[in-house]
Amino acid sequence: MAVLNALAxxxxxxxxxxxxxxxxxxxxxxxxLGRGTGPGGGQMVACGKPEAVAASPPVKTARNLx
Numbered sequence: 398m399a400v401l402n403a404l405a406x407x408x409x410x411x412x413x414x415x416x417x418x419x420x421x422x423x424x425x426x427x428x429x430l431g432r433g434t435g436p437g438g439g440q441m442v443a444c445g446k447p448e449a450v451a452a453s454p455p456v457k458t459a460r461n462l463x
Contacts, residue, residue: 398423418461422447429456 398420401411415421428444432455443453451462 418458422462427462429453429458431455431457 401423404411413420413424415424421427424447426445427447427450429442429450430439431442432438432440443450443456447462450456456462
């Protein structure tokens with residue numbers, strides 16, 4: 398996490414595909430893709446600051462962002 402914070406502090410943009418909620422909760426912007434896998438997946442379900450995404454009803458992982 399220290400390396401990512403250092404990059405961000407120097408003005409770099411960091412984009413990650415992350416499933417580790419301990420790391421994802423540190424993000425300043427979250428995009429959730431879903432609902433499911435295969436043909437039903439890949440749709441943007443929610444995006445915004447983690448607190449706003451956590452309050453979004455269709456996000457299954459929302460409770461992990463709090």
